[in-house]
Amino acid sequence: MLPHLLILDDLFGRVVPGGHNVDRENLCANFLWQDATGDAEANTSRQKILKPTANAVFFRAQTPVCARVGDMVENDIKATLKEVGRYWIPQGGSNASSLGGPRWTMLLLDLCFYTGLVTEESHRRTPGMPEGRPGDDRPDSYFGLTLLDAIHQAFPELPIFILSSKPREEVSLEFSRRGALGFIARDDLRGPELLEEALWNHGLLPDPNEELAGNSLPLLLALREARRAAGHRGNVLIRGERGTGKELMAHYLHRAASRDGERPFVPVNSAVFTPDLFASELFGIQPRTATGVDGKIGLIEAANSGDLFLDEIADMSPEVQAAVLRVLQERKVTPVGGRLSAPVDVRFISATNVELDDPALGFRADLLDRLRTGGSISLPRLRERLSDIPSLVAKFVCEAEAQRPGIRHREITGEVINQLIAYEWPGNIRELRSVIFDAVNRHADVEFLVPGHLRIGYDRRDGKVESQELDGWQRNRVGDRVTGEIGISELLDIQNSVKFDSREAAHWAGRLADLQLAEAKLLARYLQAALAATKRHTPGNPSGQLQIHPAIKLITGDPSITASSAADLIKRLLGPIESELDGDLLEAYNISLRLRPRKSRLTTKRN
Amino acid sequence: MGEWNELRARLSHDLVKNRLIPATSRMIKIVTGSVVADPVEIFDSTITVVWAETNPSLKFLFESCETELSPRNYFSVEPLIHCPPSTLEWLPDLIHELWLERHDVRGWCKAGSELAAGVELAISGAGNLLRESYNADEQKALVLDALLRLQGTSSGLSTHLSLIDNRFLI
Numbered sequence: 001m002l003p004h005l006l007i008l009d010d011l012f013g014r015v016v017p018g019g020h021n022v023d024r025e026n027l028c029a030n031f032l033w034q035d036a037t038g039d040a041e042a043n044t045s046r047q048k049i050l051k052p053t054a055n056a057v058f059f060r061a062q063t064p065v066c067a068r069v070g071d072m073v074e075n076d077i078k079a080t081l082k083e084v085g086r087y088w089i090p091q092g093g094s095n096a097s098s099l100g101g102p103r104w105t106m107l108l109l110d111l112c113f114y115t116g117l118v119t120e121e122s123h124r125r126t127p128g129m130p131e132g133r134p135g136d137d138r139p140d141s142y143f144g145l146t147l148l149d150a151i152h153q154a155f156p157e158l159p160i161f162i163l164s165s166k167p168r169e170e171v172s173l174e175f176s177r178r179g180a181l182g183f184i185a186r187d188d189l190r191g192p193e194l195l196e197e198a199l200w201n202h203g204l205l206p207d208p209n210e211e212l213a214g215n216s217l218p219l220l221l222a223l224r225e226a227r228r229a230a231g232h233r234g235n236v237l238i239r240g241e242r243g244t245g246k247e248l249m250a251h252y253l254h255r256a257a258s259r260d261g262e263r264p265f266v267p268v269n270s271a272v273f274t275p276d277l278f279a280s281e282l283f284g285i286q287p288r289t290a291t292g293v294d295g296k297i298g299l300i301e302a303a304n305s306g307d308l309f310l311d312e313i314a315d316m317s318p319e320v321q322a323a324v325l326r327v328l329q330e331r332k333v334t335p336v337g338g339r340l341s342a343p344v345d346v347r348f349i350s351a352t353n354v355e356l357d358d359p360a361l362g363f364r365a366d367l368l369d370r371l372r373t374g375g376s377i378s379l380p381r382l383r384e385r386l387s388d389i390p391s392l393v394a395k396f397v398c399e400a401e402a403q404r405p406g407i408r409h410r411e412i413t414g415e416v417i418n419q420l421i422a423y424e425w426p427g428n429i430r431e432l433r434s435v436i437f438d439a440v441n442r443h444a445d446v447e448f449l450v451p452g453h454l455r456i457g458y459d460r461r462d463g464k465v466e467s468q469e470l471d472g473w474q475r476n477r478v479g480d481r482v483t484g485e486i487g488i489s490e491l492l493d494i495q496n497s498v499k500f501d502s503r504e505a506a507h508w509a510g511r512l513a514d515l516q517l518a519e520a521k522l523l524a525r526y527l528q529a530a531l532a533a534t535k536r537h538t539p540g541n542p543s544g545q546l547q548i549h550p551a552i553k554l555i556t557g558d559p560s561i562t563a564s565s566a567a568d569l570i571k572r573l574l575g576p577i578e579s580e581l582d583g584d585l586l587e588a589y590n591i592s593l594r595l596r597p598r599k600s601r602l603t604t605k606r607n
Numbered sequence: 608m609g610e611w612n613e614l615r616a617r618l619s620h621d622l623v624k625n626r627l628i629p630a631t632s633r634m635i636k637i638v639t640g641s642v643v644a645d646p647v648e649i650f651d652s653t654i655t656v657v658w659a660e661t662n663p664s665l666k667f668l669f670e671s672c673e674t675e676l677s678p679r680n681y682f683s684v685e686p687l688i689h690c691p692p693s694t695l696e697w698l699p700d701l702i703h704e705l706w707l708e709r710h711d712v713r714g715w716c717k718a719g720s721e722l723a724a725g726v727e728l729a730i731s732g733a734g735n736l737l738r739e740s741y742n743a744d745e746q747k748a749l750v751l752d753a754l755l756r757l758q759g760t761s762s763g764l765s766t767h768l769s770l771i772d773n774r775f776l777i
Contacts, residue, residue: 011625022653023625029633029642047637047644125660126621165624167769187624187765189632189758 001206001215003054003105003199004087005033007163008080008147010073010113013060015040016127017068023126024058031056031192039065053196054105059083061147066128067118073130075113075143077150088155089217089387103215105203107151108163109180111144111171112137139170145178152179157217159202161195200227209255211248213395214388218380223252225377230256234374235328235348237356243430244379246351250309253349253377257307264306266299271315272509278320279336282327286338300333303346310350313371314361321364324348328370347374382425382432389420389432396433397449400440407440412449419451520576524585527573530555531584548588567592611668611675618664619768623761626657627726631758634733638751646750647737654757658730665723669716676712679703715771722764729757 007013012024021041028035033056034049035042041058061080067073087104114132122131135141148160162175165186175183181202184194199205204220205227212219229236230253238246238253247267254265273281280296287295300308310316316324327333328348332341350371356363382389393412401407425431439453446453500508530551535544552566553559561569570592574581581589630653636642637649679699681687690698707713733753736746 020652023629026626026629026633026653029636029644030629032636032641046649047633047642049642051641165620187628187762189628189762 001102001208002034002052003203003205004036004102005054005056005106005108006084006087006104007056007058007108007110008061008144009058009108009110009163010060010062011110011126011129013058013062013065014128015066017066019127020044020046028056031195053192054199055102057087061143062113062115067130068128069118069120069123071118071130073115073118075115075146077147080147081150081154084151084155084158088158089215103204103217103220104158105205106159106161106199108161108184109144109148109151111139111142111162111164111166113143115143137166139166139174142166142171145171145174148175148178148180157204157221159204161198161202201231207252209252210391210395212245212252213391214385215391216380216385216388218385219388222249222377222379225375226253227256229253229374229377230259232374233345233347235350235371236374237368237372237376238349238351238379239376240351240353240379241381241428242353243428244381245429246353246379247309247311249377249379250307250349250351254307254309257347264303265309266303266306267309267311268299269311269315270313270320271511272505273316273320274510275317275319277509278317278323282320282323283333284335286335288337295335298333298335300327300344300346301342304344305346307347307349310348310371312352313350314352314354314356314363316363318362318364321367325364325367325370328367382428386421390417392429392432393417393420393436393449396436397440400437404441404444407444408447410440410447410449413451415451416449416454419454419456423456516576520573523573524577524581526555527551527570527588528583528585531588546584546587546591548591551588564596567595571596611671614664615668615768615771618661618668619765622657622661622664623765623768627654627661627761628758628765630654630657631754631761635751635754635758638747638754650734650737654730655734658726662723662727665719669719669723672716673707673712677703678706715767719764719767722760722767725760726757726764729753729760733757 007027012021012027014021024035024041025045025047027033028045028049029047032049032051032053034052034054035045035058036055037058039058059080061076062073063076063079064071064073084104084107087102089103114130114136116130116133116136118128118130122129136143144162144164148162151158151160156179160180162171162180162183163186164183168183168185172183182198184191184198188194202224204217204224206215206220207213207223212223214220226236226249236253238249240246240249250267251265254263257263268281280298282298282300284298284301285294285296310324327344327346330341331345332343334341348371354361356368357365390412393416397410397412401409420432420435427434435454435456436449438455439449443449443453531546531548532544534547534550534554536547548570549561549563549566552569553561556569570588574585574589574592578589630649633642634646634650634654637644637646679702682690682695682699682702733750736750736753739746
């Protein structure tokens with residue numbers, strides 16, 4: 001997607017009656033801009049830009065736009081603010097008209113706007129331009145500075161650069177004070193290069209690879225922070241909830257920093273570093289010819305001259321924290337079994353979904369400071385960038401279809417988008433991706449993605465299950481999601497197809513306890529659904545009475561199972577997460593303990 | 608003095624900075640193939656037109672600089688007009704000579720005229736080459752060379768016209 005520029009300038013924004021705005025054509029050719037103004041000048045342009053660097057929209061900021069001899073030209077703040085707002089989606093904006101549209105990447109603002117009467121002489125010199133009034137070209141009363149104030153106040157996040165042929169030194173303090181980010185002299189032969197640099201550092205540019213797809217303000221601001229951080233070698237901390245794309249952001253930062261050539265990018269999950277293994281993994285092993293010990297390059301050395309991405313740094317043990325701190329202080333590593341240390345030039349990009357400043361987490365403050373010497377980037381939650389949902393859905397639909405050769409391509413209906421933006425998305429983009437993949441996989445032979453294809457949990461407005469949009473499959477609530485018979489089959493398919501590549505131990509080592517806990521919680525939610533489905537409802541107890549025996553018969557499919565065996569099974573299922581039980585599960589667990597008391601303890605758990 | 612400086616400012620800002628330099632940059636983009644347009648049509652409707660307006664004004668600017676800006680002019684208006692006639696016989700000329708010497712006014716005018724002549728030469732050179740046989744690759748290279756020369760001299764002229772701001776306007 002090309003950058004979308006708005007240029008506020010009396011000379012370039014005017015429409016020349018019965019002729020060509022040569023000045024605008026010159027500027028477009030020089031900067032290789034495609035004139036996207038859509039006015040008579042743009043439509044009758046005598047040139048074609050082969051590889052445009054931006055779409056440029058020109059606006060005169062005065063009325064009339066097309067002035068003839070005898071017309072009076074006046075500055076127009078109100079119309080200008082309206083034009084600026086035309087392609088500006090406010091923070092959190094998600095109304096239908098703002099979804100998926102372009103957004104100004106940057107605004108380029110002239111300083112001097114000539115007003116007054118268009119005379120024969122002024123028109124002869126420059127068609128459509130007025131004579132000018134005293135004060136128009138005085139630095140202390142430039143209309144451009146007045147506009148700058150008004151625009152910056154109304155659109156504080158919109159990046160503004162001055163593009164003028166007036167001397168920079170006349171206004172250098174004023175333009176900074178009023179919120180412009182820089183100044184490009186119109187006659188500077190390096191203008192196009194200066195603008196490219198300005199767009200890179202200050203413009204609201206989307207990710208060209210669309211790995212971090214979207215055009216919302218919070219995302220574009222985060223991408224800009226990453227590009228700015230990429231300009232130096234300081235360590236960067238990426239913060240964001242689960243599923244917001246922290247690793248993708250690390251990739252983006254790395255790519256941005258590698259504009260001048262390829263550099264290594266080494267991703268590591270910090271949780272895999274056990275106290276026994278971390279030294280050899282991080283620092284490597286010195287080969288010993290005499291003893292036959294093979295050498296191994298450590299992760300830090302592998303990332304030399306590039307970036308080491310440490311995911312989930314909150315999971316680092318104190319030993320690993322101390323070791324990483326030492327490397328950051330000394331910028332050297334010593335392999336296990338070695339005596340000599342080697343200098344390394346590694347930028348650490350870390351990611352976390354928790355507030356590491358919280359002393360209760362026990363994360364070293366001195367390490368945290370060193371991990372963010374180059375700044376920190378906060379990734380927005382999906383519910384803060386709802387305007388990105390259309391582009392994300394389109395991307396995920398394409399990806400899901402690409403995984404199923406021969407599948408029909410489907411259009412995305414507006415109702416789907418409306419339904420998706422009404423949800424809270426606690427699992428953020430990862431959750432949205434799952435919902436879309438699920439919808440595509442279950443409905444291969446359709447041309448449209450409609451609300452009935454989606455399996456999403458709650459209506460964010462009232463927290464109730466949207467039963468009318470979940471037709472066609474059995475509905476049971478389990479935690480934050482809804483699943484049923486088809487969901488179980490798919491869940492089993494996924495579980496049975498997951499493999500752990502022995503060559504990628506760094507990604508899965510040390511996670512047995514997590515897997516066991518996740519499995520126990522899954523089974524508990526399964527039991528919870530069965531308990532809810534088999535409650536006995538009576539007039540005296542409309543909310544239903546819990547029955548553990550029918551619930552176990554339901555999930556085992558065994559009508560002959562005894563009540564004692566059912567209680568034993570519940571104890572086995574819920575025992576591993578005993579301390580986390582509440583509601584129906586806690587009640588079922590206590591009933592089971594009463595029926596089949598523990599051998600060493602006859603009292604029940606909390607009641 | 609006011610009118611002379613207004614003319615200088617208009618030449619510098621409106622014609623050289625805003626017209627001649629951007630038009631030359633555009634022609635370079637056309638010749639190098641980034642922009643598709645009729646080079647002769649664009650050259651004639653931009654550079655030729657702008658220069659036809661600019662060149663005579665530049666000549667006048669440099670030729671009239673000494674007489675228009677000289678501090679000697681202060682002696683023909685209030686209050687210095689009341690100086691004794693005997694003083695007026697020698698002081699204005701002395702002041703004028705000192706001003707010329709101190710600010711190298713003639714040097715500035717001479718350098719400006721030379722830059723304008725350089726621009727004129729580059730424009731006519733590029734125009735002739737364009738009209739001869741622009742389609743040949745070799746000719747395109749010569750046109751590009753002429754345009755780059757024009758860009759350099761125009762830029763130099765722009766800088767030169769701006770230099771006056773803090774100099775001999777007393």
